[in-house]
Amino acid sequence: MTDDVIVVHNEPKGKEWIGRLMGKSPIFICAIGTTETAKIPKISAAGKTPEITDYTPAADVELLLHGRCRCMEGVPITPDGIPTPALITMSVLELTNIPTFVVVGGARIKPHTPFIDLGGTPGKDIRTGKAVENVGEVLERAEICGRNFAKCADYLVIGESIPGGTTTALGVMMGMGIDARRKVSSSMPRNPHDLKVKTVEQGMRAAGVRFGELKEDPSRAVACVGDPMIPAVAGVAIGAAQEIPVMLAGGTQMGAVLSVIKTLRPHVLRNLAIATTRWITEDRTADLKGIITQIADVPILAANLDFSGSELDGLRAYEAGVVKEGVGAGGTAVSAILKTRGRITCAMLMKEVEKNYRRLLRRA
C-alpha cells in the first residue's frame, strides 16, 4: 500500500493522516460549477468544444450517480477524445460503496441527478472582473451542509468539476497574494500559462484589484476573479473540518480553496489535507507544492495511478499529461485504498476503469 498512496509533501503529517484514515468510511462530495471563463479559446480541454464545457460538470456527476451520462451522449472528452476523470471516480465509488452527494455552486446546466443547491449562479467571464454572484450565500449554505455531513461520516472527500477552473483559481490566488503564476496545472499537455495569466490580469484590472490586495477578503476575490465551485468547496470544508478530517480532492485549484479557508477559518486547517493524482504531483508544467506551501502547512497525498500499461489509448493518454485530475479522482482513489487498508490497489482501479470505459464505449 505504501506504493499506492504517496506522501508528496509534509511527510510526518501525511503519514499521520494515512494512519488516521485507515479503515475509515468517508462521504464523497463533488462540487460542480460552470464559468464563462472556460469558453475562452484554448483555455480548457474539459470538453470537446469550448461551448460544451457547460455540460461537462453535469455529465461528470451523472456518470457517478447513474453509471452513465444523461445530459449528453457518451462521456465528456477533451478535443482529442480523451475521457473525463469522472471515469476513475465512478469506478472507485462503485468498488468501495462510498456514499456520494453532488453540490452545485452555480451551473448553467444542472445535472439529471439529485443535487444540493447552494443558491449560487453560473460563473461569468473573469475578464469582466465580476465573476461570481452570491458568494456569501453559497459559503453559508455550504457550511451548513458540511456541518451536517460531518455528523454522518468519519471524514469527507471533496472533489470538483469546473472547466476553466485552474484559471479562476489562479485569479483568486493572485488576488489573495499567492503567487501561482505558471504554477497551476492544465488538462492539456501544453499548459497555456501565458493565456491564463493574461486572462487573470485583465480580470483584476477590470475589478480594480492588485496582486495580494484581497488577502483578507476572499469573498471579494471569488466575486471578482473566481468561480462558483470555490465557495462551495470552501464552505463544505469549513463546516465539516471543525469536527472531522477533510480531504480536498483536487490539484492546483485546491490552492484557491485552501487560501479562502485560511482567511475565513484558520483553525480548521489542522483538519485539512490535499489528495490528488500522481499525474498532478509529477506535472512539470505546474507546481502544486509550490502553491500549497505558500498557504498552509498541510500534507499532500497522491494516488499512484499509472495507466501506462492500459490497453486503451484513451487511458494511456493520461500518462502523456492529458486531463490529469478532476471530479475528485485522486482523492477518492486514495480514500478507497485507505478504506480497504490496501486491499484495493491502483492496479485494480485501472482494471475497473478499463472495464467501465469499455462498457461506455460500447454503449456510445
Add this chain to the structure above:
Amino acid sequence: MTDDVIVVHNEPKGKEWIGRLMGKSPIFICAIGTTETAKIPKISAAGKTPEITDYTPAADVELLLHGRCRCMEGVPITPDGIPTPALITMSVLELTNIPTFVVVGGARIKPHTPFIDLGGTPGKDIRTGKAVENVGEVLERAEICGRNFAKCADYLVIGESIPGGTTTALGVMMGMGIDARRKVSSSMPRNPHDLKVKTVEQGMRAAGVRFGELKEDPSRAVACVGDPMIPAVAGVAIGAAQEIPVMLAGGTQMGAVLSVIKTLRPHVLRNLAIATTRWITEDRTADLKGIITQIADVPILAANLDFSGSELDGLRAYEAGVVKEGVGAGGTAVSAILKTRGRITCAMLMKEVEKNYRRLLRRA
C-alpha cells in the same frame, strides 16, 4: 421511556423496532413541496392565509437549519396564530445533534438553505386532474438519494412539510383504492372532510379516474391527484429501505406514501414503520390506523408529547387539536428518545420547545 414512545399499532413489530433502533444514529430528511390545492379556502391551516402556504415549507426547513426563518418574519402560524410543528423538530434536532437534510419534491418558494433538488415542479390544484409533473424523475432521483443516505446512517427518519397535504394524500389513496374518506387528519380541530372529499372527487373526475383504478399505477395517481412531496418521500424510502430501516415520520399523509411504495417495491415494506405524534393517533376526526391497516402490516409508533402543562398558549393549543403534526415532529421526537435510550424525555422536549418558541417570539 415506555411512556414516551407508544406503540399504537402492531405491538410485536413495534417493540421489535424500538429494540432495533435503540441507541442508533439516524439521519433526518425533510421533504418539502407546495401545491395549489392548499389555496382552496378553508382546506389548510398551515399558514396564516391560503396564499402564504407557499412559504410555509421553506420557512419550516429554514427554522431547522438556521434556527430562524429567512423567507418570512417570525415562524409559520395557523390563521389563529398557533406555531408550526417545525418548532418541535428543530428543538429535537438541536438537542440530539441529528444530521438533517432537506429534499425538495417541487416548491414555489425555495428555502434559503442548502436543499436537494429532485427535478420536480410545484404541485397544481388537484381539481384539474393534472396535479404533478415529472413524477418518474422525482422518484428516480429520490431513490438515488436514499441509497446514498443509507450508506451513512443506521436508519432514516423522513418527514414532510406540504400544506394541503392531507387532501392530496387522500387523492392518491382514493385513486389507489385505499378508502381514506373521513380518515385523514387536519391541522384544524374541525376537520373539513366534506371539502376534502369533494376536492378529490372533482380531481378524479377531471382526470377520468375511478376509485381504485390506479392501484397498480402510483405514478399516475400522484400525477393526477397527488402532490410533489409524495414521490420525494417514497423514492428516498425505497432507496434506503433496501438496506436500512426507514421511519416515515408523519400522520395520515404517510398512507399515500406507503401505498406508492407498496406497489413499486413491496419487498422494502419490512423495513418501514410510521412514527408520529400522540395528537395524530388520538385524533378523533381521523383514523391513521384505519388507513395503514388497509395498506401494509407496518408498526405505528407515536411520541407521547403532551403540551397541556405548557406555559405558552401557542403550545397548549396543540392539545385542542390544532396543527398536530408535521415536519417530522413525531418521528424525530421518537428517534431522539431512542437514540438517547430514554435520556431525552417528552417532558424535556416540551421545555426545549418552550425555550425556542420564547426566543423566536422575542425576536419577532
